[in-house]
Amino acid sequence: MRGIMYDLIIIGSGPAGLSAAVYGKRAGLELLVIEQSNMSGGQVLNTYEVDNYLGMQGMNGFDMGMQFRAHADKLGVSFIEETVSKIESGEKVLAVVTENNRFETKTVIIATGAAHAKLGAAGEEELSGMGVSYCATCDGAFFKNRTVAVIGGGDVAVEDAVFLARTCKKVYLVHRRDELRAANILQEKLKELPNVEILWNHIVTKIEGKDQVEGMKLQNTKDQTETTKEIDGVFIAVGIRPNTINIEGMPERDENGYIKAGEDGKTSVKGIFAAGDVRTKRLRQIITAVADGANAVTSVQEYLLESQ
Numbered sequence: 473m474r475g476i477m478y479d480l481i482i483i484g485s486g487p488a489g490l491s492a493a494v495y496g497k498r499a500g501l502e503l504l505v506i507e508q509s510n511m512s513g514g515q516v517l518n519t520y521e522v523d524n525y526l527g528m529q530g531m532n533g534f535d536m537g538m539q540f541r542a543h544a545d546k547l548g549v550s551f552i553e554e555t556v557s558k559i560e561s562g563e564k565v566l567a568v569v570t571e572n573n574r575f576e577t578k579t580v581i582i583a584t585g586a587a588h589a590k591l592g593a594a595g596e597e598e599l600s601g602m603g604v605s606y607c608a609t610c611d612g613a614f615f616k617n618r619t620v621a622v623i624g625g626g627d628v629a630v631e632d633a634v635f636l637a638r639t640c641k642k643v644y645l646v647h648r649r650d651e652l653r654a655a656n657i658l659q660e661k662l663k664e665l666p667n668v669e670i671l672w673n674h675i676v677t678k679i680e681g682k683d684q685v686e687g688m689k690l691q692n693t694k695d696q697t698e699t700t701k702e703i704d705g706v707f708i709a710v711g712i713r714p715n716t717i718n719i720e721g722m723p724e725r726d727e728n729g730y731i732k733a734g735e736d737g738k739t740s741v742k743g744i745f746a747a748g749d750v751r752t753k754r755l756r757q758i759i760t761a762v763a764d765g766a767n768a769v770t771s772v773q774e775y776l777l778e779s780q
C-alpha cells in the first residue's frame with residue numbers, strides 16, 4: 473500500500489467513519505479507512521436496541537453496525553486494521569503513521585469516537601472483568617438470575633438497567649442525583665420494571681469482592697450515611713471520553729479532550745477534519761455521527777478543490 477497518495481484517510485470505522493467512507497467513495501475519492509478493531513461499527517456494536525435511528529426502530533445495534541459496514545464494502549472501500557500513532561502535517565501532504573506503515577494523504581478525517589469513562593471507585597480496576605463491566609449487552613448474560621448494579625443516570629445507564637432487568641433477579645440503579653438525565657421514554661420503560669430499584673442520591677465508594685464482585689459500599693450524597701449492598705456484578709455507565717490520538721500539529725481540543733470542530737468538521741489544522749463523537753458537539757448519537765461523516769466529506773471535497 474506504500475506509494476499511494478490518498479485523497480482521504482479516515483481514522484475510525486464507527487458510524488461517522490463508515491458514513492464518511494460511503495460519501496467519499498461515492499464522490500470518487502481515493503480513500504482508505506484505518507480501523508483499530510477487527511470489527512467495524514464502534515460503540516453501536518454494543519447497543520442491544522437502537523430505537524431512535526430514523527426508519528430503523530428497534531434495530532439491534534450489532535446488526536446495524538454490520539449493515540453500515542456492508543454498505544461501505546459494496547462500494548469497494550478499502551480497510552486496514554492498524555493503530556494510528558500520529559499524524560504528521562506538512563504543507564499540502566499529511567502522513568498518517570501506524571506501527572507498520574506511513575500513509576500519505578491530502579486530507580484526514582478523524583472519526584475515532586469515544587469510549588467508556590471509569591468511575592474511579594476503589595476496587596473498580598482490580599475487579600474489572602471479574603464482575604465489573606462497562607458493557608451490559610456484552611456481559612449481561614453472565615448475570616442471569618443474579619443481582620447487579622448499574623451506575624449512572626444517562627441514556628446508557630437506563631438502557632443497561634432495562635436490558636439487565638429482563639434476565640437478572642434484581643437491578644439497582646445507583647445515581648448521584650435525584651433526577652435522571654436519560655430520555656423520558658427510557659425512564660418510563662424503567663419505571664415499569666418491578667425488579668429495578670433506583671438508589672437516588674448515592675455514590676459508590678467501593679466495589680468489594682475477592683476474586684469476583686460481592687458487594688458495593690454506597691454513600692448517600694445528602695446525609696453522607698454509608699450502606700452496603702450485596703451484588704454479583706456492576707455495570708458502569710458514567711459517560712464517555714473521546715478516543716483521541718497523538719497528533720503532531722495537533723488539532724485543538726476542548727477542556728474534555730474533544731477535538732474542536734463545527735458541523736463542517738474543520739479543525740484547527742488544515743486538511744484535518746473531525747467527525748462523530750470525537751468532536752465538540754451537542755448531541756452524540758448514531759444519527760448525528762452519520763451526518764457528521766457526510767458533512768466532513770463535503771468539507772474535504774471543498775478543501776481538495778481549493779488546494780489544487
Ligand code: NAP
Nearest residue numbers: 524591624625626627628629648649653709710711712756
Ligand atoms: P451521559 O449522558 O454523560 O451520562 C452519564 C451519567 O453518569 C450521568 O447521569 C452522570 O450523572 C453520571 N456520572 C458521571 N460521572 C459520574 C461519577 N463519577 N459518579 C457517578 N455518576 C457519574 O453518558 P451516557 O449515558 O454514557 O451517554 C453518552 C452519550 O451517548 C449521550 O450523549 C447520550 O445521549 C448518548 N446515547 C444516546 C442513546 C439513545 O438515544 N438511545 C443511547 C446511548 C447513548 P449526572 O446526571 O449527575 O451528571
